[in-house]
Structures are given as C-alpha cells and as structure tokens.
Amino acid sequence: MNFDFTEEQNQLREALSRLLERGYEFDKRKQIVASEAGYSREIWRQLAELGALSIALPEQHGGAGGSAVDTLVIMEALGRKLVVEPYVPAIVLGAGLVARAGSEAQRARLLPRIGDGQQLLALAHDEPDNRYELERVATRARPDGAGYVLDGHKTVVLGGSAADTLIVSARTAGEPGDPAGVSLFLVDAGAPGVTRRGYATQDGHRAADVTLTGVKVDGDALLGPAGGGIALVEHALAHGIAAVSAEALGIMAVLVDLTSSYVKTRKQFGVPIGQFQVLQHRLADMLMRVEQARSMTYLIATTVDSADDAQRRRVTAAAKALVSQAARFVGQGAIQLHGGIGITDEAPVSHYFKRLTIITLTFGDADHHLARFSDLLDRGDRGDRGARDV
Amino acid sequence: MHIANPVYASGMDLSFTAEEQRFRTEVRSFIDANLPAEIRAKVLGGKHVSKDDFVRWHKTLYQNGWSTPNWPTEFGGPGWNAAQQHIFDVECADAGAPPLMPFGIRMVAPVIMAFGNRAQQDRFLPRIRSGEHWWAQGYSEPGSGSDLASLRMRAERRGDVYVCNGQKTWTTLAQYADWIFCLVRTATDRRPQQGISFLLIDMKSPGVTVRPIVTIDGDAEVNEVWFEDVEVPVDNRVGEENQGWTYAKYLLGHERTGNAGIGMCKRWLKALKHIASRQRAGGRLLIDDPRFRDHIAQVEIELMALEITTMRVIAMELANQKPGPEASMLKVQGTEIQQTLTELQMLALGPQALPYQPQALEAGYSGPLSGPDYAVPLTGRYLNHRKASIYAGSNEIQRNIIAKHMLGL
Numbered sequence: 048m049n050f051d052f053t054e055e056q057n058q059l060r061e062a063l064s065r066l067l068e069r070g071y072e073f074d075k076r077k078q079i080v081a082s083e084a085g086y087s088r089e090i091w092r093q094l095a096e097l098g099a100l101s102i103a104l105p106e107q108h109g110g111a112g113g114s115a116v117d118t119l120v121i122m123e124a125l126g127r128k129l130v131v132e133p134y135v136p137a138i139v140l141g142a143g144l145v146a147r148a149g150s151e152a153q154r155a156r157l158l159p160r161i162g163d164g165q166q167l168l169a170l171a172h173d174e175p176d177n178r179y180e181l182e183r184v185a186t187r188a189r190p191d192g193a194g195y196v197l198d199g200h201k202t203v204v205l206g207g208s209a210a211d212t213l214i215v216s217a218r219t220a221g222e223p224g225d226p227a228g229v230s231l232f233l234v235d236a237g238a239p240g241v242t243r244r245g246y247a248t249q250d251g252h253r254a255a256d257v258t259l260t261g262v263k264v265d266g267d268a269l270l271g272p273a274g275g276g277i278a279l280v281e282h283a284l285a286h287g288i289a290a291v292s293a294e295a296l297g298i299m300a301v302l303v304d305l306t307s308s309y310v311k312t313r314k315q316f317g318v319p320i321g322q323f324q325v326l327q328h329r330l331a332d333m334l335m336r337v338e339q340a341r342s343m344t345y346l347i348a349t350t351v352d353s354a355d356d357a358q359r360r361r362v363t364a365a366a367k368a369l370v371s372q373a374a375r376f377v378g379q380g381a382i383q384l385h386g387g388i389g390i391t392d393e394a395p396v397s398h399y400f401k402r403l404t405i406i407t408l409t410f411g412d413a414d415h416h417l418a419r420f421s422d423l424l425d426r427g428d429r430g431d432r433g434a435r436d437v
Numbered sequence: 438m439h440i441a442n443p444v445y446a447s448g449m450d451l452s453f454t455a456e457e458q459r460f461r462t463e464v465r466s467f468i469d470a471n472l473p474a475e476i477r478a479k480v481l482g483g484k485h486v487s488k489d490d491f492v493r494w495h496k497t498l499y500q501n502g503w504s505t506p507n508w509p510t511e512f513g514g515p516g517w518n519a520a521q522q523h524i525f526d527v528e529c530a531d532a533g534a535p536p537l538m539p540f541g542i543r544m545v546a547p548v549i550m551a552f553g554n555r556a557q558q559d560r561f562l563p564r565i566r567s568g569e570h571w572w573a574q575g576y577s578e579p580g581s582g583s584d585l586a587s588l589r590m591r592a593e594r595r596g597d598v599y600v601c602n603g604q605k606t607w608t609t610l611a612q613y614a615d616w617i618f619c620l621v622r623t624a625t626d627r628r629p630q631q632g633i634s635f636l637l638i639d640m641k642s643p644g645v646t647v648r649p650i651v652t653i654d655g656d657a658e659v660n661e662v663w664f665e666d667v668e669v670p671v672d673n674r675v676g677e678e679n680q681g682w683t684y685a686k687y688l689l690g691h692e693r694t695g696n697a698g699i700g701m702c703k704r705w706l707k708a709l710k711h712i713a714s715r716q717r718a719g720g721r722l723l724i725d726d727p728r729f730r731d732h733i734a735q736v737e738i739e740l741m742a743l744e745i746t747t748m749r750v751i752a753m754e755l756a757n758q759k760p761g762p763e764a765s766m767l768k769v770q771g772t773e774i775q776q777t778l779t780e781l782q783m784l785a786l787g788p789q790a791l792p793y794q795p796q797a798l799e800a801g802y803s804g805p806l807s808g809p810d811y812a813v814p815l816t817g818r819y820l821n822h823r824k825a826s827i828y829a830g831s832n833e834i835q836r837n838i839i840a841k842h843m844l845g846l
Contacts, residue, residue, distance in 0.1 A: 342745035
C-alpha cells in the first residue's frame, strides 16, 4: 500500500496553489462570480497552460495520460480556493466522456481543443422529474436519414451556459426508467433548436436549462454505442463524485483551519472561546470527519477506473454518502462556531459552506447513495471465513 | 491536515503489496491449521473463553515465534513492521482467534524494554513471551480514572522493600494474573506527577486480595485489587523512583493502530449480516427490510473509511513517524463503530434479545433455550461494550488530545 503522492503530483499541487494564491483572492473571486460569463477565461487559460485541463486525457490527444488521483490533487486545490471555473462539468464529465467513449475522430477533434482551454463541454442529462435516477430520460432522439432529431428538456446542466458543445442524453429506444435505450449525442450549443437559459447556482457556479426542439444532428454526433448511454453516464458521474469529493476535502480542510483559528482569537467571558471544551470537542469531531472523508476520497480515486464494476459501484455510493455526511457535519459546525459572522456574505466561511452544501446535493445526496449501497450490500453469506459466527 | 502524504516516486495504491499479501496468506494458513476448532467456535459463538483457551492459543503462537507481534527481534519478537502487525491482528480477530492479552505483551513489556534493567528484562520478558506469566494492569483507582496522576496507592520504602497499601480497580482478568504492574505513590511533597513509581508486583504476595466486580452483563471480567502491607522488593521497581509517570506516558505513547479494532469490527459486521439474514420481520428476512439494511450499510461505510484511515496511520509508522493524536482518532471512531455494531446485533433480535440465559454461554450447553443459539450473547455484548468508549482513555479525553495536539486548542 502506498498513500504517497508522486513528485509530479506534489509539484502540480504547489503550482496550482501559487497560481490561485495570486489570481484567486477572495475579492477577485467575487468579481469572477459577478461577471457576465461567471468564470474567468484568464484563469481557464492559466489552468490550461499548467496542464491541469489535459492531465487526465490520453497522450495521443495532447494529454498526460493521468489518473483520477491526478484529478484528486487538482480538485482538492480548487476546493481550497473555491474555484468556480467549470472544471468538473467541462473536464471531468465532458472531456472524460469523450476520452472514454468517443470515436477516434471525435477524440481527435475535441480533446486537444479541450485541453488547450479552447472548447468547453457540458453534460446535459438531468430532466425536471428524474431527481437522481439516471434512467429516467424522456428526451427523444428520432432517426432522421443518416442522423437524428432531438426533442426534450434538460435542467440544471452544470456549466451549461458557457459550454460550446453539449453532451445530450436522449432515448433512441424504450421508455423513461428503462436502463437501455438511452444514447449520448454531441450537440453544438448554438445549433438551431437549442435554447439555453443560463443562471447562477446558489454557490456562485453557473448552470443552464436547455430545451431541444427538433434539433438535427448528424450520425457522427452519436457518442458511444447507441442505447448504451446510461452506463457511460454512470461511469462519468462516478468520476464526478470522485472529483467533488476531493473538492469537498479541500473545502473541509479550510473550514477546520478557519474555525480553529477563529475560536483561538474570538473572546467571550474574557477568554478565547477555543478554551471551552464543548467547542473543542465539536472541532475534534469535525476533524475526524474530514479524515474519514479523506480516506474515502483516496479509495474512490483508486477504484473509479477499476474493471470490477460491482466494487466500483459500491465504493462510489459509499464515498458519496460518507463525504456528503461529513460535509454537512463540518459545514454546519464551522458556521455554528463562527457565530453570527458565519452567516454573513462578507465572511469566507459562508461561501465555503454554500459550495459544500451544493456538493452534498450534486450527483446524488447522502440518502440516495446510502440506499444504493444498501441495495448493493455484500450480504456476506458466501460460506467464507467466519460467515457463520456471531 | 495530511496524515500521510510525503514525497515518493510511485503512485497511490491502497492494496497490500505482493509481499504483504504473502504474509497474510502465511498468517491465514497458520491460523487455519493451528487454531483449535473448539476455541474458534467459542469465540465466534460469543461463548465464554476460559483462561486455558487464552493460554493455549498464546502458547501455540509462541511455538511459532508469533506470541509477541509488536516486539523487536532483540527481545525474541518477530520484528514485524506496522503493516505486518496490522495484518496479523486483523487476520486473528477475523478468524475467531482469542485475542492476545495486551497487558504483558503490549503494556508492561515495552516499558521493561525501554526502562527496565538487564535483570528485569531477562526475568520477565521471556515469561511474557512464553505465556508463563499472565499480567494485569494496575493503573485506575476508585478516585483516579481520567485524572490518573491523582492516584493514591502508597508505596513506602523500608530497606530493600516497598510496603504497598491501597486499591486498584477495573483490573481486567486479575483473577487469572500472576503479576500486576502498578503505578504507586512514592512521594507526596511535590506535584502529583513527580511522586509516582512503576512497580512490578507478584499477585501471590501476602496482602493482595482480588474481588470481582460484577458488570452490567452479569459477567466478572474486571476486579478490584486490594493491597494491604504488601512487600515488594525494590528490585521490582522499573527505572527511577518517582519517574513512573514518565514511563506511563511512554506507554500511552505506544498507543497504536490496533486501537481501531478493525479485525473485530469486520467479524462483527459479518455476524450482523448473518443474523439479519436469519431473523424474520414482516414476512421477509430482516436484511430485506430497507430500513434495517440501511443501518448496516451506514456502519459498513464508516468501517470502510476507518480501515483506510488505519492504513494511512500505518503508512506513517512505516515512514518512521510515531502516531500520537492519530491513535486517538482511531480509538474514538473504532469504539463508536464497535458500539454501533453491538447495538445493531441486539436490535436485529427484536424480542429475542430479552431472555437472559447466562448458562447457555458455556460451551457444550445443551439445556432448554429460548430463541436461536446465536442470540444468547448479543444483549450482554451490547451492554458490556458501553465500556469501549470509557476504557483506555475515555473518548472525551481522546477528543481533548485531538483538540490540543491536532488543532492547537
């Protein structure tokens, strides 16, 4: 076993920290959040220069052939500075899907431009009534000559307002709820029939609702096998969960630091409130949750590309459940220990809490993934060692 | 707060190395071949395990050079690293081996190795290793629990002996013990921590009385030990007079990753699933009731994370960093998971948790029984294991340690 990061990963972390230390001060971030686009093209260009956008992409398409552990290093650093640039939707979900499922032509056309920061992708999968159920896709793709015509509604498409290309899931067969029959399509965001309404999310990120009305695409817009989209989306979201878990880890580590610093300086009853045992124990509990979340984040990062599908599903569900629970505990504790200042807009802690809360709701909440893990439970009656004991 | 993340060339990999896997296979094979079936059945069935059972397994391991997993080779130990020790602990617990008693092997032995003289090392260490001496721990007193330094048991120097008077309590399995190591007060004219000495006391000494304490589950694994004018040779003092607190703290510093009890938790989780796959509720198996199964899922997820956290601390040890407050985290979380597991095992029984049938805890009992045999120990186990968050430094004390040493509060 080895929990150590490589020399390259440590250098990447340091380079990212330096970049964000300069370019992502709290006030600078506020300007970025308030800007028209909702993200900084300059920061995105710098991330591309650093190789952070292409690190996990294949080498033949300009990437570094990296792993989910590289993504973990990046996401933890982005979390520490509350970076709003669309790394998860465009790179982890979008580029990851093209890299795993794309044809050689699709990969060659898109990946180098994505890695250079020239092209943004987003995954348009969720619909108004699907909550976290992946199979409940009602959007239709009707064969039309050599291509397809798409009709439907997609909602809360993360990074959807800035995306140049949308990866749209649509039914080529079956009914909403069927695991088979969903296909993925690469759709130009500016194509006739695509209307987008972009908006800010509660955490200062951006999303869009997308309506597809008779949108015509060519046959080569199909991404991956026809009817095999759900498995691809599921695997993409597992990568998404690994990424936001690492982001949450960065955020939680900052919150524990901010809070333990705060209670050492804030005085009441003539003493720093950190001298009160009731607060010390709450912080100790927060720290323990962070370390448990770190363990699960390491586990999912090293499992998300495992060939053992059952194990990958179990670990993904376990990680998202545990990290979401930890995020709730640590976030709420940080606000509480900061007192009234914790719920003001001027205090960084409130912004960290908002992002952390949104992460708990993204790609399935704690209850959803606990239920999933419970349904997938290894019941242990395999006649192996100790199976008959109490 | 990064527990393990120094710089190395290879990538992160959470699985055991090929060498560690070979070691695990070797341990498993040994246990399969040498753990007596009747002892294993007692442990797995939650029945009473006798002194003879503990000693027999200890001596079996001794024959193979494995009775002291944490000892270096210079004292006759196997010289295992932290990963090997962890694998050994987990495999033994998971397989249903009786636990090795920590009082000699893990508690007094490291102190004798570090601070004892050559004569003490030669006299005591081989007998701990062979299982000839059963040791007990004489730390807690009625008035001194978390505030251990306030202890009052007196040891007055008279020539070549200390005359000891006082009382120790919560002494686990003292009824079996040949020897007890005690923190005693040898000076009262200074700070409490500076007047404590570390004595090794023969339980057969005149004036030593052991009285069982009946615990909440009706069992008697802990005792009061009374000392009335007990004469202890000065030669049985470890290290310097009045420096005992330093040695006791050294011992606490030897707190280890075994604190989490990963092996026992894994076995109890399997047991929980086994029970839930047999109990019926609402016309189906309990494990098919999502509300109950979600409780199992929750604790399994927490255990998955804690196993990785434990391995991260082991990786620290392998890199020659001594775990300090990290061991406190493992203790808190491990004991909380143990307590959740014992509670769920009891809850899984429903009304069958009610009958109190201590006679059925003896192996070979064939009398009348209400409910399944596996139900017999479970309510008592739940009751008894409330101790886990109290002993070995209460979980509140552990949180103090975490707050002080990891958060600087």
